[in-house]
Amino acid sequence: MELIGSVQLNTDVFREEPVRTDAERLQDADLEEILRIVQDESWPESRDKAIAENPSWSKLYHLSDIRKNVLRPFLRKKTGKVLELGSGCGALTGILAEHAETADCLDASAKRSLVNAFRHRKFTNLTVYAGEYALAEPLLGKYSLIVVEESFSCRMTAQILDSLYSKHLDPDGEIWILAENRLGFQYLAGVPEQLSGQFFSGLEGQTGNLPETRSKKEWDDILAKGKIPSERIGYYYPYPECRFTMALYSDSRLPEPGELDIIDNNYDRKRLRIFDDRKVQQTFLENGLFPQFSNSFFIRVFGSGSFSDKTQKTPVYVKFSNERSGRFSFYTVIAADQRVEKVAVNREGMEHLRHIRQMQKELERLYGDTLEINRSCLKEDCLELEYVQGETFQTKAERCFRNKGKEAALQEIQNYLELVIPAEPRIPFFRENPQFAAVFGASAAAAFPSGTESLPVSDIDLIMANLICDSGRKILLDYEWTFDFPIPVEFLKYRVLHYFLSGPGKSEWETEDLIAHFGLKETLLPVFQEMERNFQKYVSGAHVAVRELYTKITPGVLPVRTLVDQRLEKQARNGLRLYYAGSEEFSEQNSELFPVQGGELSLRKYLEQDVSRLRIDPGEESCLCFLRKLEVNGEPVKRMSCSGKKVSGGVWVFSHPDPWFCLEGLTPGSVLELEMKIAPVSEEILCAMEGVFRPENPETGRRESLREKAGKIWKHRKN
Structure with missing residues (x-):
């Protein structure tokens, strides 16, 4: 047992760390620097500066105050004894200890636990355990609140959950589980899986060995095996996920159109951009799939005691507005009993809420009977507002635009x-x-x-x-x-x-x-x-x-859709194109493109009655062509012109980016049969093959050596 400030750090049950996940390795990249930061006495006041100077994912993850958002709406009053599992560097420990009678934290990493102890050394009610759950479990007592963070929830088993629920939870207590969703929308959209760091690894199936992320159904199975009645379980859906929560949804209040607008959330790893995230998320919403594909879960488990009074006051929706100066920081809560509250994150924010209340009266004087101002009432830590529903003028104008056109929407x-x-x-x-x-x-x-x-x-x-x-009322919601x-x-x-x-x-x-x-x-x-x-x-x-x-932090985005479009465009350019003509010149309008798979192509083509000339273009770059078969009406073609040089057998070399064969004097309604293999060859390789062949200049018809051609190319580029 070691005393750091007023915090007890217990390493009695610690043993060498187990294998960490890829996510934890990334999070711990700057752990030594983070330890130095929190050892400074002034660090809480310089938090933003510490994160913003030479920012990194590791510092943002461990030190950002936004990490607390996911718990804020549920910690507005004091609670009893609290246990935090997977406490890490203490991103949530502070807010738990502030509201707890006593707080015990457990993490398998000794270094993270040391950071946590230094970070919160002024708390007199905090004990930090460094060790695995199986070794530390005999030291734990009974708690009114047990918080399971992501690093522990991915190692959760039904046996551990049963032990927490039956042995360590007070009958009137609660367990809060923060967990990544194996089927999270972000993983479908091209974000690497959190634990493995691999693309689509959770979606493609997991080994069944811990640690692992789980879907909503898989969590339902664990909760059932943990002997927890379904009526004592509630799901919340942190958005965009539980680490940096900016909104909290529930089955009673799911996202509305336009609310899911955060697409740049890959601070830790490079992601793929496969589709338009906003549009696809909207499609999921319209089909009732948001709960299954939420990026994270906040699972609230009630103890065996009475909890009916709590369910009426529980939040069903929360929107956070605390990415601001402290005096403007608050969050808006809609509760199950249809109360709406703007809650100040700190005491400084109450002055702003009092200002809002005063402005309600001023706006009522301005608008009179033409417009209602949403009524408000100041409470101890919040501004309570009237709960009203209806159609916004934004929705009304957009519907008008869709149904009646732009002019009607402008009106x-x-x-x-x-x-x-x-x-x-x-x-x-x-x-x-x-x-x-x-x-x-x-x-x-x-x-x-x-x-x-x-x-x-x-x-x-x-x-x-x-x-x-x-119902005919026009109400200003937010002022x-x-x-x-x-x-x-x-x-x-x-x-x-x-x-x-x-x-x-x-x-x-x-x-x-x-x-x-x-x-x-x-x-x-x-x-x-x-x-x-x-x-x-x-x-x-x-x-x-x-x-x-x-x-400043993200490794970036790989625009898959753009790259695929470019690849397809390149394939289209490099496919084999047939140009059809009679007495007129060849043209793009009278041509047809055939894809070349793996450099090989085989086709049978019935030509129109007016086609007497045919040009065959095997791409738009220098290449080797092996003509396995070129027949018209079942007869091999013996006479044709081309822009390349026949080397041997059916092999042709094209040393410029406009290869073509031309067939003249075709009979009406001919049948073309073609089998060809195409291999692109760079100009450098062709130049190195000097003397092997003398390709023909398609402009002059004169055969010239590769040395001559290379010299012309060099002069052209130089000029």
């Missing part, structure tokens, strides 16, 4: 703009405004001419997805970004149009055309874009969002 947008940006009341916009400059930039303010108008209060987030129609200083109404209009266009299926809309249609000056477009950038900087503050580190 819908015009009606919306007139509703949310009323003609009265208006106040002047003053360019000398320090509040405006702090949020949107001083140079942007100077760009607006005198006479520019503003609303008394301005909700800059009046996007069409934030307003719904419900978080409402300011009580003057903002040009043109910017409010621009943001409505900009975010309407950013949705899927707007390829037929041009931003500039839409801007002009609604009376915005194109010269102001760069000003609006600058205001938007400055606003995003204002929101994020010093916080470095995970998405901003993507290009």
Whole structure:
């Protein structure tokens, strides 16, 4: 037993680490540096800086505060004793220890456990065990909450689960299991499998040896074998996955169209880009397949005691908005009893929630009876809002576009703009405004001419997805970004149009055309874009969002679809093409392409009555051709012209990228039979074969040596 700060580090049951997975090897690449970072007393305050300076997947995975998102909505109040299995470097340990009476952590890695202990050395209620579960299990007690992280869930067995549920869980307690889905959509889309690092390894089947990822059905089987009643099990679906969760769905609230928009999430390994992720995910949603193909699971297991009261208050949907400055960080929860809450991530965020509450009253005065503002009420750690349902104006406009066309959709947008940006009341916009400059930039303010108008209060987030129609009511759902200083109404209009266009299926809309249609000056477009950038900087503050580190960390994307298209195009160019003609010249319009598989081709072709001339092109590069068979009407062709040189037998050499054979004087309705083998040959090899043959120059008909031809090629390239 070792004391690190106030944390007890127990290595009594530790033995040499078992074989780690490929995922754990990648995660531990910078473990020595991470240990040095957390040993610094000031490290929690410099977390973002530590991650952003020389960023890596290992540091992001272990140190990012976003790792806690998956547990935040369930840890709003104090709990009893907590056990964390697979605690690693402690990405989740801190939030568990904050809410626990006591917290025990277990990880099979001694180095990770050491990092965890140093990282949380100020906690007086934390014990970190380094060792395998089988050795440490006798030391464990009873717990009101057991959290199983991914590194442990892939080693979970029905026996271990039964032991946790029957021996170590209080009757009123819960087990939370975080697990990767073997059939996760990301793996179908070309992301390497987490544990093996191989493409499609989980989809193609696993060996049955631990560790392994599991599908939803396979988890159902383990839970059943672990003697856990199905009515005490609930599934959540972290999106995009449980490591960096930005939304949490459930069977009671699955994703809606347009919500699954994160496609760049491969920070650890290079991925394949096989198809349009957003469109395919939408197809899965429409066919009810999201639960089976969710990238991760959060499995909530209730103990044997009463839990009916908990199920009413349990979240069914969570959206996280904490990739921001601390004062603007919160998450939105919809509970089973249809309560909606915006929850502050920290105390600093409560001031922002109080501001939102105040802006509700200001907006009600502005809009009067024309528009309802979603009612809110301040609670201890959150802002509670009315739960309302209905069709958004975004959906309404998009349906209008699909059914009635662009002009009708433009009228819908015009009606919306007139509703949310009323003609009265208006106040002047003053360019000398320090509040405006702090949020949107001083140079942007100077760009607006005198006479520019503003609303008394301005909700800059009046996007069409934030307003719904419900039984004749028009209700503004989200008014978080409402300011009580003057903002040009043109910017409010621009943001409505900009975010309407950013949705899927707007390829037929041009931003500039839409801007002009609604009376915005194109010269102001760069000003609006600058205001938007400055606003995003204002929101994020010093916080470095995970998405901003993507290009600095990711190994990249291999665009399979593009490469396949290029390969197919190349194959099309290099296939054998027949040109048909009578008295006219040969042309692409009167030609036909035949694929060449493995360099070999065999075909029988009935020619049209008006075909008296035939050109055979075996590709578009220098090559060797072996004519096994070339017959017309069952007779071998004895006379033909070509752009190459016959070497021996049926072998022809073409030393330039335009090989062809030409047959003249064909009788109407002839039958062509052709068997050919084609082997591309580089110019360098042909030049090395000087003296073996003297190919004919197709332009002059004169046979020239390869030395002459190589010299011409060299001169051409030099010039």
